[in-house]
Amino acid sequence: MIARALACLLFSASLCPTVQARDYRYSDAHLHYVDFFQESEGMPALLRAMDQAGVDHAMISGIPVAKKWHEDEPKRPRYYAGDDAEAYWFSATDIHVAAAVQKLPAEQRKRFHPFLSGINPVDKNAVSHVERMLELYPDFWQGIGEVFTRHDDLTALTSGDTPRANNEAMARIYHLAAERDLPVMVHSNITSKRERNPLYLAEIEEPLRDHPHTRFIWAHAGTSLEIHRHQTQMDFILPTLERMLEAYPNLYIDLSWSMRQPYLLDEQGKPRKAWLALVERFPDRFMLGSDVVGRFASVGEQMHGFDVFLDALPEAVARQVARDNFLALLPKRR
Template structure:
């Protein structure tokens, strides 16, 4: 074994030794959809109850920017966007549903919920005007933009219209607006296709990172997807690519939700991957966790708990940043200031 790998093994062993007593994590869920692909939800009461069960203090509250069609020729209503071959279409009313849910929350609860605006067509150069109007209708309500769907494997094929790209002109106008309003942007932009074993679409995410340095970009699932993994199992180029990008782009943040836990953070036996422990430890402010649930919340605890073996392999201060703090740190500065004021002062 090389000295480098011995060092990594020693780091993990030291972290494990220091966590004989289980750590008590507080979570921020940086990737949660309040509604599903039919714009339906289990509701606020269910979400709040499951947040309590999962020890989740803060959530990103977003809609779904598309709605799945129940086609005239389909005898049974689909349960998911991949349930049949019917199209999906861009659905701007999803933001109305999010705003309505947020405004129903008791005032003391609202500090825990962070609405992200997503209901626009990312191929339409009119989209920034719609987003600006939505921001102006509810000043101070929206705390981010996304999840923006660009390349999203089979879902992209189902959405009516052209394939969205993270580096198209319509989205460039959105990024300028995000910078103006100090809003983070969550992008779903697959790093490759189902078949290509190389970072085929990487330039599409790198261009906005380079051209919009004042925008804080959250890359959903680090560019991976479940459909990619069905065909390729694991992308060997992902970790070195992320390492280069994190070094190059200080405005890049990585969402570790869903398709990143396995097979990257943890192996088949549930053991932390030493290389990912090293990467996250090297950039302790740049990673965050999410569940990526869609409209149903009873699996929140299961999803967040699945990250615990990886968090336990990190230094304690880094683990708490990844589990809780980093998501809050990308929110608008006014929101961060309000959260800081609401923290109880130390006696």
């Protein structure tokens, strides 16, 4: 109760018009320690944000690309879409994450679940990077991702071939992930900004079918803010997810912020019954993520933004989605 009331005061009263009976603890299943320039506010800021928001555990990863500040640009861009300069694959992002986590006291380290993300998904050598990192940091990495494949305008801006979740380079990583009991989080847009159909669905569905022993976390179910700017709500998302969750028991859904609206909540901020029914039907397959990028002040706002949806679920299911499902997905040895 106290944590909920404090969150309402700190972040947004509109998210919590009244203090509810439930007081959730969270696992943040999608958090980037650095931004697109490989910079971060640092662990003290992250821990403060987690403590204020009631986040007990967090997946923590880097960003697999770095944005270039081109010599023709007079001002440093603030985001990858800030100008037309390219981004490039950056494997050292994993070193940043490892260094930050390993400096923490043991009790704080237990709250973080590091995922390897410095992967060029069009390079068949990428699996060697994953193997090297697993050897350099034994019993440290607990997953792979967020791997960037189809990703809005970032796909066009990133140097090299178009990344796809169903190419041979990624197949090698999926095999390794199954062998090492590591879940894989993949960003794979379900469509483009203009096509009102699941244009790229095969790129994520083929790996699900071909690698049944690999646990896949589909980052925000193939949606993104950039797609929403052009298409608002895509009617095919819900039936597609329903079919895929039934067909592929190795599929898990990251409900990070771009899924909250327009999907989980309607225009008035009320939970949509069809989405509640989907989560109740597959109660162990959904998890929450803030998807913050190197800056952590909004962790609480993002996580508590789901409370109205959680409150409409049966309490046991709500607590699974808020905290437990992500932890259950981690390697068994943990």
